[in-house]
Amino acid sequence: MNKVVRKEFFSENVVCLEVEAPRIAKARRAGHFVIVRVDKKGERIPLTISSADVDKGTITLVVQRVGVTSKKLTDLEPGECVADLVGPLGQATDVKKVGTVLACGGGVGVAPLLPIVEAFKKAGNKVVSVLAARTKDLIILEKQIREYSDDVLIMTDDGSYGEKGLITEGMEKVIAREKIDEAVIIGPAIMMKFAAEVTRKHGIPSIASLNTIMVDGTGMCGACRVTVDGKTKFVCVDGPEFDAHKVDFDEMLLRLNGYKDFEKNAYERYNRMQQ
Amino acid sequence: KDRTSIERVKMPEADPSERRRSFMEVNRGLTSEAAMTEASRCLDCPTPTCIEGCPVGINIPKFIKNIERGEFLEAARVLKETSSLPAVCGRVCPQEKQCEANCFYTRKLKKPAVAIGYLERFAADYERETGNISIPKKAASKNKKIACIGSGPAGLSFAGEMAKRGYDVTVFEALHEIGGVLKYGIPEFRLPNNIVDVEIESLKKLGVKFETNFIVGKTATIEELKQEGFEGFFVGSGAGLPRFMGIPGENLVGILSSNEYLTRVNLMEANKEDSDTPILKGKRVAVIGGGNTAMDSVRTALRLGAEKAMIIYRRSEEEMPARVEEIKHAKEEGVEFLTLQNPIEYLGDNKGYVRQIRVQRMKLGEPDASGRRRPIPVEGDEYLLDVDTVVVSVGVAPNPLIPQSMPDLKTTSWRTLEVDQESLQTSVPFMFAGGDIVRGGATVILAMGDGRKAANAMDQQLSKNLESSVKE
Ligand SMILES: Cc1cc2nc3c(=O)[nH]c(=O)nc-3n(C[C@H](O)[C@H](O)[C@H](O)COP(=O)(O)OP(=O)(O)OC[C@H]3O[C@@H](n4cnc5c(N)ncnc54)[C@H](O)[C@@H]3O)c2cc1C
Ligand SMILES: Cc1cc2nc3c(=O)[nH]c(=O)nc-3n(C[C@H](O)[C@H](O)[C@H](O)COP(=O)(O)OP(=O)(O)OC[C@H]3O[C@@H](n4cnc5c(N)ncnc54)[C@H](O)[C@@H]3O)c2cc1C
Ligand code: SF4
Ligand code: SF4
Ligand code: FES
Ligand SMILES: [Mg+2]
Numbered sequence: 001m002n003k004v005v006r007k008e009f010f011s012e013n014v015v016c017l018e019v020e021a022p023r024i025a026k027a028r029r030a031g032h033f034v035i036v037r038v039d040k041k042g043e044r045i046p047l048t049i050s051s052a053d054v055d056k057g058t059i060t061l062v063v064q065r066v067g068v069t070s071k072k073l074t075d076l077e078p079g080e081c082v083a084d085l086v087g088p089l090g091q092a093t094d095v096k097k098v099g100t101v102l103a104c105g106g107g108v109g110v111a112p113l114l115p116i117v118e119a120f121k122k123a124g125n126k127v128v129s130v131l132a133a134r135t136k137d138l139i140i141l142e143k144q145i146r147e148y149s150d151d152v153l154i155m156t157d158d159g160s161y162g163e164k165g166l167i168t169e170g171m172e173k174v175i176a177r178e179k180i181d182e183a184v185i186i187g188p189a190i191m192m193k194f195a196a197e198v199t200r201k202h203g204i205p206s207i208a209s210l211n212t213i214m215v216d217g218t219g220m221c222g223a224c225r226v227t228v229d230g231k232t233k234f235v236c237v238d239g240p241e242f243d244a245h246k247v248d249f250d251e252m253l254l255r256l257n258g259y260k261d262f263e264k265n266a267y268e269r270y271n272r273m274q275q
Numbered sequence: 276k277d278r279t280s281i282e283r284v285k286m287p288e289a290d291p292s293e294r295r296r297s298f299m300e301v302n303r304g305l306t307s308e309a310a311m312t313e314a315s316r317c318l319d320c321p322t323p324t325c326i327e328g329c330p331v332g333i334n335i336p337k338f339i340k341n342i343e344r345g346e347f348l349e350a351a352r353v354l355k356e357t358s359s360l361p362a363v364c365g366r367v368c369p370q371e372k373q374c375e376a377n378c379f380y381t382r383k384l385k386k387p388a389v390a391i392g393y394l395e396r397f398a399a400d401y402e403r404e405t406g407n408i409s410i411p412k413k414a415a416s417k418n419k420k421i422a423c424i425g426s427g428p429a430g431l432s433f434a435g436e437m438a439k440r441g442y443d444v445t446v447f448e449a450l451h452e453i454g455g456v457l458k459y460g461i462p463e464f465r466l467p468n469n470i471v472d473v474e475i476e477s478l479k480k481l482g483v484k485f486e487t488n489f490i491v492g493k494t495a496t497i498e499e500l501k502q503e504g505f506e507g508f509f510v511g512s513g514a515g516l517p518r519f520m521g522i523p524g525e526n527l528v529g530i531l532s533s534n535e536y537l538t539r540v541n542l543m544e545a546n547k548e549d550s551d552t553p554i555l556k557g558k559r560v561a562v563i564g565g566g567n568t569a570m571d572s573v574r575t576a577l578r579l580g581a582e583k584a585m586i587i588y589r590r591s592e593e594e595m596p597a598r599v600e601e602i603k604h605a606k607e608e609g610v611e612f613l614t615l616q617n618p619i620e621y622l623g624d625n626k627g628y629v630r631q632i633r634v635q636r637m638k639l640g641e642p643d644a645s646g647r648r649r650p651i652p653v654e655g656d657e658y659l660l661d662v663d664t665v666v667v668s669v670g671v672a673p674n675p676l677i678p679q680s681m682p683d684l685k686t687t688s689w690r691t692l693e694v695d696q697e698s699l700q701t702s703v704p705f706m707f708a709g710g711d712i713v714r715g716g717a718t719v720i721l722a723m724g725d726g727r728k729a730a731n732a733m734d735q736q737l738s739k740n741l742e743s744s745v746k747e
Pocket of ligand 6: 043067
């Protein structure tokens with residue numbers, strides 16, 4: 001049982017939770033994630049560790065409400081507990097000094113991006129961040145990203161904040177203006193697919209952090225498998241970060257839809273029950 | 276009456292037409308009368324060859340004769356001298372290849388063996404159901420902290436043995452449930468979870484501590500645990516990694532490993548209405564493989580509502596590694612066996628869902644290294660099979676978490692841990708290991724036996740250290 005100690009709404013559907021997990025707070029590195037089970041009937045879902053406070057013994061998760069489990073989790077109030085929390089999982093980000101890093105975050109992908117931006121900055125890199133979302137309210141963690149970035153570009157689909165346009169347009173702009181040595185891309189799978197095309201075109205080495213469906217998160221089930229460079233990899237133990245230019249995003253997109261019908265029904269049932 | 280003329284008892288079973296759609300336990304257990312009659316078949320042989328067939332050397336005639344006399348609790352006590360999980364092993368041991376294969380009846384009389392497994396289960400169930408579980412005596416506390424990594428049968432038996440000897444044992448388990456494969460793998464209809472839970476309760480009463488959601492090597496390293504005072508380590512982390520075949524289309528939606536399929540159902544209870552975990556309830560389900568895991572998967576598919584549940588196995592039924600009883604039960608429940616066939620490609624629809632398997636027909640050639648006849652493709656003889664779900668159950672590989680986090684721990688070319696055959700000590704002196712992480716995918720009884728053996732050796736080592744430090 002791990003207690004929620006703080007809760008903050010970043011937007012209507014994006015919630016930041018600070019949860020007690022002293023061991024994980026100490027052991028985690030940028031790029032790591034945890035698996036959470038909200039209650040005894042709950043499923044296990046992966047969430048990136050957005051930040052950690054070793055002294056307080058807490059980790060911070062930023063959760064976007066998309067279905068039953070993320071809703072249940074974000075409905076918890078400070079003082080309440082999640083049934084299970086395990087981690088840190090996955091391989092930590094390979095942080096090194098490369099020069100200039102282009103950090104691209106789409107939607108709630110900015111949450112996992114934050115610790116990576118921080119780590120690259122602290123390693124002595126220049127960091128240019130491009131944050132993108134559908135509309136102004138969905139731009140999250142801007143202040144925290146700014147703290148570790150030399151420059152931040154904001155893109156919204158509807159132009160309600162920053163510049164109007166897709167993340168790829170923002171990326172092109174930065175690439176046109178300065179030499180980028182490495183790119184980090186995190187967001188919805190479809191966004192990562194197109195963002196990776198941009199950096200491929202410009203020959204910029206890129207990593208993407210994949211958000212496949214998971215169960216155990218320890219390499220035991222293979223639910224999270226993806227094809228990278230023609231070979232099957234398990235995202236939970238071999239990743240979650242991979243060479244963005246070698247990931248088969250089309251296959252990943254199909255696999256993410258594997259339980260769509262069940263999820264839709266479950267969410268409708270849950271919302272009915274809540275009323 | 277001549278003991279040898281009594282017929283072997285039949286296990287009462289749930290009716291196939293009913294059980295194929297239900298997770299109720301299939302084998303219903305023997306009545307006291309049936310157990311006593313069966314026990315009277317045992318000839319109490321002067322050289323009981325049955326014991327040679329049991330990997331942990333249970334004193335079989337001794338426990339059986341207690342059943343014959345109606346001393347059921349005493350029978351259970353005899354079992355527990357050697358085995359910490361008799362209710363489990365009585366249910367899942369491949370008896371027909373072990374103790375029962377070596378019974379005098381099988382070997383000399385060419386008659387059905389004494390039903391050792393059924394009797395073992397009976398005694399253990401009797402003890403549990405009558406609430407008479409004896410908690411073993413505990414030696415005086417040794418004030419030494421021991422870490423056990425993994426809570427499968429290897430870890431559980433190790434923990435129990437060490438606790439009895441007075442050690443302060445903590446079991447670390449990566450998942451949110453204790454029990455390893457006994458919980459997430461083997462289904463309810465074969466091994467109800469509450470049986471495993473009772474064992475865990477007994478261990479708790481012995482003072483064993485359990486930390487779930489704790490991945491040694493990730494949540495904390497071995498080095499950190501040493502600094503926190505743990506002096507001895509046992510690795511029972513299992514062979515939990517699923518193998519895939521690497522054939523085209525294997526990552527289509529609807530193709531999953533048996534580990535994923537069984538975990539969703541057994542650990543996450545996805546078969547129940549109130550569970551948040553999704554599961555594919557396929558109508559035409561093919562399970563690839565011929566082991567226990569494959570049988571558990573295909574029978575689970577039936578219970579989730581499959582109209583057609585099929586086993587696809589590349590050799591013939593004779594070579595199937597599954598327990599004979601599981602194959603029999605699967606057939607009674609309506610599972611189809613497509614033997615001497617092998618998938619070579621999966622074909623999907625435009626949404627990425629699997630729709631067909633390209634199946635290659637096989638024949639048997641010369642025996643290979645395992646002694647079984649090698650399957651070889653019949654060139655050109657292939658066909659397309661319609662499916663909507665495929666469960667791949669072609670074996671497992673050792674869990675790499677511990678070796679990865681400890682570079683000086685020696686592994687074999689199979690990626691299992693290298694241990695001394697006698698003591699089960701690894702290349703790191705304070706670390707012992709057993710079960711599937713050492714053997715690859717093996718059996719519950721072997722894992723359990725390893726746990727005891729390692730406890731014995733670790734106790735000796737730690738006691739020796741203690742003596743020498745006292746002398747100094
Ligand atoms: C390594 C990793 C890190 C992640 N980090 C974050 C994060 O920091 N913040 C965040 O909001 N989300 C994160 N996600 C995604 C998050 O796990 C899913 O949004 C969540 O599981 C959805 O569950 P649900 O029941 O609320 O929604 P559902 O309605 O059940 O599912 C919505 C969609 O989420 C995906 N999904 C469903 N179940 C799972 C599952 N068990 N595992 C992974 N994806 C699933 C599927 O694409 C599905 O269609 C991460 C995923 C991965 C793999
Ligand atoms: C579906 C299925 C059916 C089977 N049927 C039979 C049968 O009928 N009869 C039979 O005899 N055998 C059967 N087996 C095989 C048998 O279950 C195994 O041989 C046995 O469970 C091995 O025991 P173990 O203790 O070595 O490992 P496991 O039971 O695999 O347990 C290992 C545990 O360690 C945990 N772990 C791993 N790494 C770490 C870590 N770093 N930190 C913390 N915890 C960790 C895992 O989560 C797991 O819970 C079956 C196996 C399966 C999968
Ligand atoms: S533990 Fe297994 S092999 Fe040994 S006697 Fe019992 S059923 Fe037979
Ligand atoms: S070999 Fe068979 S008959 Fe003889 S003691 Fe063992 S179980 Fe009894
Ligand atoms: S989530 Fe199970 S293997 Fe990756
Ligand atoms: Mg869900």
